[in-house]
Amino acid sequence: MKTNKNWYKTTLLLLTFLISGAxxxxxxxxxxxxxxxxxxxxxxxxxxxxxxxFDGVKVRVGGDFAMQFQSINQTNSLDNxxxxxSNFNLPAANLNVDVQLYEGLRMHLRTYLSSKNHQETWxxxxxxxxDKLDFIKPGFLQNFMDVARVTIxxxxxxxxxxxxxxxxxxRAIFNPFVGNYIMDSFSTEAFGEVTVMKNGxxxxxxxxxxxxxxxxxxxxxxxxxxxxFGKIGYDNQLTEDFRLRLTSSxxxxxxxxxGTWIYGxxxxxxxxxxxxxxxxxxxxxxxxxxxxxxxxxxxxxxxxPFINYRGLEFFGIYEVASNSDDQGGGAFTQLAGELLYxxxxxxxxxxxxxxxxxxxEMVENALTQEINRVNIGGGWYMTKNVMAKLEYVSQKxxxxxxxxxxxxxxxxxxxxxxxxxxx
Numbered sequence: 001m002k003t004n005k006n007w008y009k010t011t012l013l014l015l016t017f018l019i020s021g022a023x024x025x026x027x028x029x030x031x032x033x034x035x036x037x038x039x040x041x042x043x044x045x046x047x048x049x050x051x052x053x054f055d056g057v058k059v060r061v062g063g064d065f066a067m068q069f070q071s072i073n074q075t076n077s078l079d080n081x082x083x084x085x086s087n088f089n090l091p092a093a094n095l096n097v098d099v100q101l102y103e104g105l106r107m108h109l110r111t112y113l114s115s116k117n118h119q120e121t122w123x124x125x126x127x128x129x130x131d132k133l134d135f136i137k138p139g140f141l142q143n144f145m146d147v148a149r150v151t152i153x154x155x156x157x158x159x160x161x162x163x164x165x166x167x168x169x170x171r172a173i174f175n176p177f178v179g180n181y182i183m184d185s186f187s188t189e190a191f192g193e194v195t196v197m198k199n200g201x202x203x204x205x206x207x208x209x210x211x212x213x214x215x216x217x218x219x220x221x222x223x224x225x226x227x228x229f230g231k232i233g234y235d236n237q238l239t240e241d242f243r244l245r246l247t248s249s250x251x252x253x254x255x256x257x258x259g260t261w262i263y264g265x266x267x268x269x270x271x272x273x274x275x276x277x278x279x280x281x282x283x284x285x286x287x288x289x290x291x292x293x294x295x296x297x298x299x300x301x302x303x304x305p306f307i308n309y310r311g312l313e314f315f316g317i318y319e320v321a322s323n324s325d326d327q328g329g330g331a332f333t334q335l336a337g338e339l340l341y342x343x344x345x346x347x348x349x350x351x352x353x354x355x356x357x358x359x360x361e362m363v364e365n366a367l368t369q370e371i372n373r374v375n376i377g378g379g380w381y382m383t384k385n386v387m388a389k390l391e392y393v394s395q396k397x398x399x400x401x402x403x404x405x406x407x408x409x410x411x412x413x414x415x416x417x418x419x420x421x422x423x
Contacts, residue, residue, distance in 0.1 A: 027423070028058040030100050032131045032149070036062050036422050038348075038384035041174060042308065044164045044235065044245070045204075048131065048147060048197050054103040063113075064094040064170035065421040068178060070273055070414070072393070077409030082277045084412075089273050092116065092170040094124075104132020104145070108155070115169045116269030117286035124169070124268075125188040127153025147198040154214070157191040158204050159229045159262070160249045161304035162317055162336075169268040173422040176340055176350060177375045177391045179271045182358045183319065183334045184290050185302060187212055187265025189227070200236030202247065204229075210258025212265050225255025227262075235306075245306035256296045256327070263321070264292035272393070275412045289395065289412075291358055291371055293332050297324035311347055313340040317356075329364030351378040361401065369401035385423045391416050 029052040034040045071086035093113040100106050109126035112118065130150040133140040156163055166180040180186075193206030210227040218224070233247030253259025269286035276288040302319040317336035323329055340352030359370040377391030394413035402408040 027060050027062070028100070030058060030060055030098055030106060031104060032106065032129065033098065036064070036096065036171070037173065038381045038387070042243075042306070042313070044161055045149075045158070045195055045197065045202065048149065050104075050131075052100075054100060057102075058100040060096075060098040060100075062096040062098070062423050063421075064096070064168075064173070065091060066093075066167070066170040066172045067091040067419050068271075068273075069417040071416070072272065072275065072412050072414030074275055074412035075410070076276075076397075076406055078406060080278045080280065080406065081410075082274060082279055084274055084414075090114065090116070090119065092268070094168070094170045103134045105130055105135055108153075110155075110168070112169050112268055115267075116271075116273065117267055118269075125153065125155035127151050127155045147196055149195040149197075150192070151195070152192045154190045155188055156186055156265075157189065157206055157208055157229060158193055158195070158231060158249075159251050159300075160185045160231075160302035160317075160319070161245075161247055161306065161315075162302070165315065167271060170420075171422055172418060172420045173385075173387055176338070176352060176379060176389065177354055177377055177393075178389065178416040178418050179289065179373070179375065179391075179393060180266075181317065181334070181336055182289075182291050182356050182371050182373055182395075183263045183293075183321065183332065184266055184270075185262055185300070185319070187261040188267075189261070189265070190214065193229075200234050202231065202233040202235060204231035204249075206230065210253050210255055210261075212261040212267075221257055223255045223257050225253055225258050227251060227253040227259045233304075241310050243306075243308040245304075247304050249302045249304075251298070251300040251302075253298050254324075259298050260292075260294045260296060262298065262300060263290075264294065272412070272416075275395075276406060276410060278406050291332075293321060293323070293330070293360070293362065295321060295323040295330065296327045298322070299324075311342040313342060313352075314338065323363070325364075328362075330361045330366065332358055332360030332369075334358045346381075348381040349378070353377075359399065367401035367403070368399040369407075370397070370399040372396050372398065385421060387420045389418050389420070391418075 034043045034046045068089045095111040097109045106129045110124045167175040189208040191208040196203045208227045229251045231249040235245035270289040272289040300321040305316045307314045315338045319334040322331035336356040338354040342350040354375040356373045373395040379389035381387045397407040397410040
């Protein structure tokens with residue numbers, strides 16, 4: 001019965017996207033908006049250049065659809081992992097609603113229609129983006145708002161640059177590979193942030209309530225400490241062929257019951273299905289393949305270089321997440337390097353690889369845990385809204401810190417093919 005239910009749901013999602021495609025040509029232009037297609041590639045914070053005039057409320061209904069064919073094998077020292085076959089995963093889909101409410105005032109709402117972890121439909125989050133204060137008075141604080149942006153909502157907040165390139169459930173059109181990074185810095189929390197951009201320089205300062213699951217009930221374990229985050233950087237097209245971006249971000253939470261979601265906030269689930277699942281466990285751990293240290297009183301720093309020269313593209317991560325001394329210490333370091341070459345008349349094709357490693361200790365002087373992943377693949381943007389990609393992935397769990405667990409000697413490898421539609 002479950003199979004029939006999934007079939008009907010998949011058919012309904014496909015029909016939804018076919019119908020949506022019929023009205024795509026009538027999509028309105030929005031202010032300060034990152035296009036949800038190939039045009040949005042390598043857009044981080046959307047520009048402060050005003051490319052659209054406000055002439056009334058405009059509603060833009062868009063969506064994302066992603067489906068993978070997965071062929072992965074896995075093993076570990078205990079020989080207790082499920083056997084994985086080669087087949088299709090349940091497709092994922094998003095519904096996106098963006099509304100231009102007023103001059104310089106825009107709302108975004110994303111709903112996960114179907115995801116790995118939640119097959120039912122539910123709201124991921126949303127925010128209000130303020131680029132002008134004309135709703136208070138025409139021209140109010142115009143000189144400041146020409147370079148500033150205020151964002152308020154319950155959604156992903158701007159820590160690091162990796163979240164701009166990751167797959168957000170079915171929105172996989174900006175990710176050159178199928179998987180996200182091992183320590184996936186992404187969470188949806190109640191937040192407010194101010195962004196300032198001028199002459200290529202960038203600054204962000206913000207605060208969240210540190211909670212993934214919103215709840216006002218207080219008990220003896222609640223401390224309700226907020227999280228503070230920020231970013232500084234430089235992003236400029238130095239010549240016609242050469243673009244350089246370099247940013248450094250930080251995240252701090254001093255609580256013991258908040259702030260533990262920064263690497264575990266993606267409730268849609270990880271991108272590799274049924275990996276590291278043992279034979280004796282009923283159901284599926286939807287989050288395997290990535291790593292969340294779940295540190296309390298967490299401090300994290302992420303540095304991201306991005307270089308684009310003609311078709312050659314590099315994106316990197318250097319990140320340290322550390323536990324406070326009174327919680328036992330411990331720290332993990334994440335390194336990642338992604339090198340791509342885009343080619344074709346419109347750079348519609350690309351080939352490349354990614355190396356991602358995480359290593360550290362759960363508490364000070366504990367045994368080292370290490371995870372290494374290699375991705376090799378390529379893709380084709382058939383149109384600016386439709387793409388297909390193929391990757392080979394290999395992930396290994398190494399270090400004495402995994403002894404006695406299912407991860408000891410653990411590894412998985414194989415291929416994934418993903419088809420993506422975004423508009």
